[in-house]
Amino acid sequence: MDTFQFSRPTTVDQAVQLGSTSSTAQQAAEVRFVAGGTTLIDLMKLNVERPKQIVDINVLPLDKIETAPDGGLIIGALARNSDVAHNSTVQRVYPVLSQALLSGASPQLRNMATTGGNLLQRTRCVYFRDTAHACNKREPGTGCSAIDGHNRMLAILGTSKDCIATNPSDQNVALTALEATIQVQGKKGKRSMPIHEFYLLPGSTPNRETVLEPGDVIVSVTLPPPVAGAKSLYLKLRDRAAYEFALASAAVVLKLNGNKIDYARIALGGVGTRPWRSLEAERALKGSSINATTFRRAAEEALRDARPASENGFKVELAKRCIVRALTMSTVA
Amino acid sequence: MAKDPIAPEIVEGMKEKKELAPENGRPLLGRVTRRSFLSHIGAASIAASTPVLASVSSHAPPVIEEAPSTDGIEGAVPVTLRINGKEHNLKLDPRTTLLDCLRENLNMPGTKKGCDHGQCGACTVHVNGRRVNSCLSFAIMHSMDEITTIEGIGQPDHLHPMQAAFIEHDGYQCGYCTSGQIMSAVALLKEPVGPTDEDVKQAMYGNICRCGAYPNIIAAVQSTRKQA
Numbered sequence: 068m069d070t071f072q073f074s075r076p077t078t079v080d081q082a083v084q085l086g087s088t089s090s091t092a093q094q095a096a097e098v099r100f101v102a103g104g105t106t107l108i109d110l111m112k113l114n115v116e117r118p119k120q121i122v123d124i125n126v127l128p129l130d131k132i133e134t135a136p137d138g139g140l141i142i143g144a145l146a147r148n149s150d151v152a153h154n155s156t157v158q159r160v161y162p163v164l165s166q167a168l169l170s171g172a173s174p175q176l177r178n179m180a181t182t183g184g185n186l187l188q189r190t191r192c193v194y195f196r197d198t199a200h201a202c203n204k205r206e207p208g209t210g211c212s213a214i215d216g217h218n219r220m221l222a223i224l225g226t227s228k229d230c231i232a233t234n235p236s237d238q239n240v241a242l243t244a245l246e247a248t249i250q251v252q253g254k255k256g257k258r259s260m261p262i263h264e265f266y267l268l269p270g271s272t273p274n275r276e277t278v279l280e281p282g283d284v285i286v287s288v289t290l291p292p293p294v295a296g297a298k299s300l301y302l303k304l305r306d307r308a309a310y311e312f313a314l315a316s317a318a319v320v321l322k323l324n325g326n327k328i329d330y331a332r333i334a335l336g337g338v339g340t341r342p343w344r345s346l347e348a349e350r351a352l353k354g355s356s357i358n359a360t361t362f363r364r365a366a367e368e369a370l371r372d373a374r375p376a377s378e379n380g381f382k383v384e385l386a387k388r389c390i391v392r393a394l395t396m397s398t399v400a
Numbered sequence: 401m402a403k404d405p406i407a408p409e410i411v412e413g414m415k416e417k418k419e420l421a422p423e424n425g426r427p428l429l430g431r432v433t434r435r436s437f438l439s440h441i442g443a444a445s446i447a448a449s450t451p452v453l454a455s456v457s458s459h460a461p462p463v464i465e466e467a468p469s470t471d472g473i474e475g476a477v478p479v480t481l482r483i484n485g486k487e488h489n490l491k492l493d494p495r496t497t498l499l500d501c502l503r504e505n506l507n508m509p510g511t512k513k514g515c516d517h518g519q520c521g522a523c524t525v526h527v528n529g530r531r532v533n534s535c536l537s538f539a540i541m542h543s544m545d546e547i548t549t550i551e552g553i554g555q556p557d558h559l560h561p562m563q564a565a566f567i568e569h570d571g572y573q574c575g576y577c578t579s580g581q582i583m584s585a586v587a588l589l590k591e592p593v594g595p596t597d598e599d600v601k602q603a604m605y606g607n608i609c610r611c612g613a614y615p616n617i618i619a620a621v622q623s624t625r626k627q628a
Contacts, residue, residue, distance in 0.1 A: 070475050073494045073540055101541065108497070108536045109517050121494070123541050149530075153592055173606025174591070175584065176518055178530045179537065309605040 068111050075123040079252050079284055085122045087254050087282030094204060094274040100124045100284065102145055103179035105172070106189050114198050115205055129183075129286055132156070138292035144183030144285045148238065149174065151182060161290055163299035163318050167241035167336075170303045173310055183285035186239060186249065186265070187277065190232035191312055192221060203229045204273040219378040220312065223386070224370075225340035230273030231376055233337060234266070235312050240336035241301055243344050244318035245290050253283040262288075266341035276341075294330055297322035302393040303336070304385060313337030315386040317393040321352075328352045328361070333369065338386045345369040348390065357398045359391070366390040479540045483508070484552030494540055499523045501539035502549060510550040510579050514608070521607035524580040524587075525549050531587035533606075550579035553586060561627055562586050565620040573611035581607045585621045589628060597622065 076082040082100065089098035099118040101107050102125060110116040130145040132154050140161065142151055151157055152168035172180060194200040194212040201210035213221055213231055222233040239262070247262045260278065267275050279285075303316040316336035322329045331352035335343040347368035355361040366387035373383045473493045481488050483506065490505055499516070502508045502525070511534060514522030518536040525534045526548040554560035562585050565571070572578045584607045593603045600618050609617065 068495050070493065070495055072475065073477060073538075101538070103536075104538065104541070105518055105533070105536050108538065112517065121538070125541060126544070173518075173521065173533075174588070174603060175521060175524055175531050175533045175606045176536075178527075179532050309602065 068114065069117045069119070071118055072120045073123065074120070075126060077126055079127055079129070079286060082122055082124050082127060082284050083252055083254060083282045085120070086284065088120075089281040092279040092281050092283055093276060096281070098122060098281070102181040102184045103147070103176075105176050105180045106184065106187070110189060110196070113196055115196060124284065127284075130181075135289055135292075140290040142182050142288045142290070144181060144287055146182045148172070148177040148180045148182070148185060152177065160293045161241075161245060161299065163244060163301045163320060164238070164241040164290075166301040167237040167303075167316075167318060170301060170313075170316075171237040182238070182288055185236055186242075186285060186288070187279075188234075188236045188239070189276075191235045192232040193217065195232055204232055204269070204276075207272065207274050214376060217378065218376040220314070220337075221376060221379055222340045223338050223373040223375045223379055223382050224335070224343050225268050226374055226376075227269045227271065227273070227340075229271055230269035230340065232269070232273065232340060233312075234339060234341050235337075236342065237301065237303060237313065237316060237336055239266075239342040240316055240334045241299075241318045242288060242290075243334035243342040244299070244320050244332045246332065247291075248289045249285060250287045250289065251279070251283050252286050253280060257286075259289075262342070263344050269340050273340075294320065294322055297330060298397045300393060300397050302389055302396065304389050305337075315382055315389040317386075317389045319390075319393045319397050321394065321397045323357065323398065326356050328355055328357060331365075333365070333390065335369065335386060335390070338373070338382055347371065352394075357394075359395075362391040362394040363387070365394065477540060479543050481539065481542055481547060482545070483547045484549060490539075492539055494538060496539045497535050498525070498537045498539045498542060498547070499534040502534065505539075508549055508551050512576055512579055514577065514580075519608070520577070520580075521584060522577050522580040524583040524607065526583060526587060529587075529590070531584050548583075550583060553582065560586060562589075562620070562624045565624045566617070569616045569620040569623065570613070571617040571620040572609070572613050577607060577609045577611075581609065581617055585617075585624070588621070589625065 074085060076085060086098050089096045097118060098120045099107055100122050107116060129143040131143045132146050133141045135141045140156060148168050152165045158165045192213055194202045194216060195204050200212040203209060203211050211229055218231060221231045243262050248259050249262055249265050250259045265277055297320050299320040301318050303313045305311040305313050313336045315338050318334045320332040331349045333345045333348040335345060348365040351365040351368045369390055370383050370387055375383055476491045476493050478491050488506060492501060499511060499513055502511045511525055512522040514520035516535045518533040523534040524531050527545050554563045562582050566582060584604055588603045593599050597618050600621050
């Protein structure tokens, strides 16, 4: 691990100022904010991230979970994953988020990891994590060892010829289905964006994962008011029942009107290069009757553009069954 | 600040290795801990393979490895950590993880290093009462925190009920993961964990035991929860 300078700002403005001296907020940033540290310090030990300056933002007052004026929920960027997962409002009104958080990592890691940090969780692609291998995400232009390598865990949606790395987060899949917005404070002041505009597809620049610029500090994530009468759940399929990343997962928010689907939001994890919202599946569900044919049609739509690599073809059918199962579970009284 | 009997003069003593001096009239050599025994074995094996050095060092007084010097390390920063109710003034390379600080700088080897990447749970300690992986945190991030290690949970003459239960239920084989298991188990007593064995399994899955003592670990945790 390279050595670094360490600072601990007490205001968001100071943190923005410190972060602004970096040439990028993406891979290989010279200045990194640390909150839980569970991704960053791991990657620093592997020499995948080599920041010259660490800015500890843990003392910033960003750890509250509060009701928004419109009835939604404002989750501070430093709210720990365990606090969000066990928050009574989250459990009651946004169960998909609580379930997603509790399906990920371990109790110790959830006590450390934060809402904002989890938004920036990095891929578990083994080639990204191993500096002996080529990786366009880690070192642009070096190539992708995964495309012809061990890619069983990697993405089938949103991939490019330069990168097939999966976004590993569970939280972000739930936040996508809940249509969360992300509040950022940066050099030019505050701004807010829907989560589906936060993540970039890899394309030819997989080193750029989000729209964040140097100095940007995620201050909060806001959930819209709950859809009255809707149910939500998270289903995660993986190689073992606990402490493992998703092979495929589905976050579902569904509202029924009698036998018909009134409102549907579907997001997938473990299969996309970013948390994967499926507008196609949602269109297939809206107005349709709840039955196995409808669910299967939605699943087929969601995976229509899937492009598996050499070892992860099984994920196409697995993701479809994951969607069908999640929809079935959320329509059982 | 109260002096720590385990690691005296951490800062002041960092410049040089300290000679083994009699303490209260009793030579330190007489107090062999597992750690000091192992480090002397290591020194002996090095000496055996380097005869020239051995002939020189055989006349030198034995030395005890204390906190490694950080004075020569560029960018070492002062930090005060509060661990098991005691304050420690340290000067640390900023890269030092909380885990390495405990083991290497403070001579508190009860917290174990397993994977060093937050996957095995051997390094579990409590920060402000909550269990965390000390390998994935820099020590300098914790100057305002209350840190508790296995050394602060109980001692051989007054074990924490969870420690006693691990012995009672044989919750280990090799013992390497045990302090992390116990730190997790003590923390879960205050967490929203359901009553069943399955709930305990879920709450403990961040601690890997490669000996496979899981059934006994669960038994130990459940018996302690019933007492509480």
